[in-house]
Amino acid sequence: MEHDESLRFEVLGPLRATLGQSELDLGFPQQRALLALLLVRAGRPVPAGEIVAALWPEGAPASAMNIVRRYVGSLRRLLEPGLPPRAPGRRLSRGADGYRLETAEDEVDLLRFRGLTRRAKREAATGRPEPALRHFVEALDQWRGPVAAGIPSPARDHAVFAEIERELVRTTVMAADAALLCGTPEHVLPHLGRAARLDPLNESLHARNVLALAACGRQAEALAAYESVRRLLVRELGVAPGAELTAAHTRVLRQEVRSAPRKRDLARPAQLPPEPKQFTGRQAELDSLRTAADSSAVLLTGMPGIGKTTLAVRWAHEAAERYPDGQLHMNLRGFDPLNAPLTAEAALRFLLPVLGVPGHRLPSGPDALAGLYRTLLSGRRMLLLLDDAFDTEQVRALLPASPGCLTLITSRRGLSGLVAAGARPLPLDLPSTADALAVLARHIGRERPAADPAAAQEIVAHCGRLPLALAVVAARAASHPGLPLAAVAAELRRSQGSLDALGDVRTAFAASYRHLPDDAARLLRLLSVGCGPDLTADAAAALADLSVRAARRLLDELADAHLVDESAPGRYTAHALLRVFAAELDRRP
Structure with missing residues (x-):
């Protein structure tokens, strides 16, 4: 049987040291006090003057340093049996800056406590209170009583021991916060009682x-x-x-x-909207989503009406079986024409009851709500669809910390803050002409486009391949099955320069427009002026009577809102229907 010669020290309670299975006799009271002082500073030098002041706080004898050296020699031989006389040893050394005790983290309860506390803080900082709580409780379990109990009272009153007790109290407070978030306060009640007696x-x-x-x-x-x-x-x-x-x-x-409710009591939500029956095309984008499923968050962006929500819902239904703990859906109303965007707190108050938390048990305040939400999702595999996000802050609190969850976000804005935090961006472009024709055929049947392919092509062109515009025109054609597609195309031709035939498109554009700052809105209106198929910052500056720098900033703002597109470095274009919308705005009295 292998002989155990491992050293273990305990200072978070009665001072003890063991070598293998044997407890060591730590000697005279002041020698014990010296070991306690070295342990709480393990790995760092303790100046000789501090040692003397700690051992003799009311005044040291002239022989104090000789006594300290004698204690040091005795501790060296105790900690390293068989060490030759006057040998320096590897455990307890002296340098110009004082005496140093070398130990590993697993050898000293105080160092284990601090290591576990650091790990707990990291987990808590990333919104994972359950693993944080496990580390906090394991750290506090190292604490067995008054720090360095058993050493002489004058030395025990040294400030270094009082600071450790304050550290224990601070950790108990953090552990209690994690336990309350997790709904398991019983794990910390004994530690809270002990800390309350201490402070x-x-x-x-x-x-x-x-x-x-x-x-x-x-x-x-x-x-x-x-x-x-x-x-x-x-x-x-x-x-x-x-x-x-x-x-x-x-x-x-x-x-x-x-x-908080236990996970086993939680509901399994299935909140996805119905799968879009008229969906077609977008195979390249679906393939991108399939490869992005290993991410924790995917951000779908694009101009109003380009089909972000339809694609997200379509793919979410395909992926749902990979997330057996359920699917959550929340319309964040970022660009709702009638309502203000939801706050993160309001969204959490909708989502938490879906996860099984009764309304009367919801905590107050956004931070507590977000912590409870992340706690409930921790360790689960869920798919979250956050539709029509307005900005990064609205979404940030709704992102689960669990690696098994996937959050699919749609927005008209670039939300660079989410991308910087790790969300995988997937910008949507217009569908190809072939896909746009397929969308039209899916809505009205294949026979009518096949009977008049030229009219179908003209409809797609007038709609600028924009899925929302195609859906509006297709709905009108479907409701009048006897109306030739040529007549629908002619109607669109007559309405050029106006969105009267595409009212829903106008509404979608207006919802983005109303969130623009005044100077960006003015530049968008000026895009209706004949300035070619694209423009540069120099051209925009001349058009709006601005500096080039200011024009570039506004163009970037419009590009982030997907109201213009940077088609090539420094060159910006706007969709044909957006130009029509801008012209309508510019004609307003």
Whole structure:
């Protein structure tokens, strides 16, 4: 059997050291104090002067340094049995900057605590409270009592030990926040009670304790805990509880504190809109979506009416079986002609009940809502369709942290912030002429375009291959099956210079236009002036009486809104129907 010679140190409680299976006798009280000081600074030098001040806070004898050197020698031999006399050893060394104890993270409970806390913070920062909570609880489990218990009181009063206790309290507060988000406050209640005894006047800590007790169904104890700390604050400091503790008390009184539901109790939503029956074409885009499915987020962008939502819904139905925990859909109303864009908080208040959280259990505030939402999605495989996004901030809080989820976002804007955060962009272009003809045939049947292919071609041309315009014209043709396509084409020909025959297209363009700043809106209106098939920043500057720099900025803004397209570096074009829309705007009195 292999002999275990591993060293282990404990300082988050009674000071202990073991070598293999044997506990070491750490010697005289002041020698124990020296080891404790070296352990809490493990891997860093402790100046000799600090050691002397810690061991003899009321005044050191003249022989203090000789005594310290004797203690150091004794500890070296204790930690490295068989070390020759006067040998420096590898564990405890002395340099010009002081004495240093070398240890690995797994050898000292304090270092394990700090390593686990760092991992927990990283998980919490990425919206993953469940793994964060596991690391926090494992870190706090290293804590067994008063730090460095058993060393002489004067040395135990050194500031370094008090700072570690404050560190333990701060970690307990963070652990409580994660536990409340996860709906498992029982995991931290013992640690909260111990931390509260350690720092009885810490109101943030007591606020978490009150909320955790209430979330465990122990409302009477929560109210009693609040009353106890309230009296203590009045007695010791002469002050009433502050805003944070008072708010926790109010939430308990109003019975607003509830545990989050367990994942096994969650609903399996299936919220996708119906699959579009008239969908055709877009094979290249569907192939791109299939390869993008390994991403955590895909952003579909394009001009108004280009078919972003139709494509997203079509592909979401195809991919749904890959996400067995369900599908969520939210219309963010970014460019709704009648309503303001949804806030992230409002969207979360719609989505969380779909995931099984009763309305009366929803926390208050956007951060708490987002944390609960990510908690519920953690470890699940779900598909989210966030349609018609207005800006990055509206979407950011709705992105799950779970790697098993896919978020499909549609927007008229480029949302560069989402792309920078890792969303895979998929800009949509106009369909080919062949695909546009297929869309028309899918709506009205193949017989009529086959009977008059020239008229069908003319309709597609007048619609500029824009899917929304094709759908509007096809709906009119389908509702009048006896109307020749040549008559439909003639009607479009007569309405050139106006969108009267394409009212839904005008509405879609107007929804984007109304969100433009005044200077960008003015430049869009000026695009109706005959300035060729495309224009440069120089041409736009002359057209709008602006500096070239200002014109380039406005063109980039219009391009981000997909109201113009940078067809080549520095050259911008606008869709023919958008030019008609701009002309209508320019003719307004």
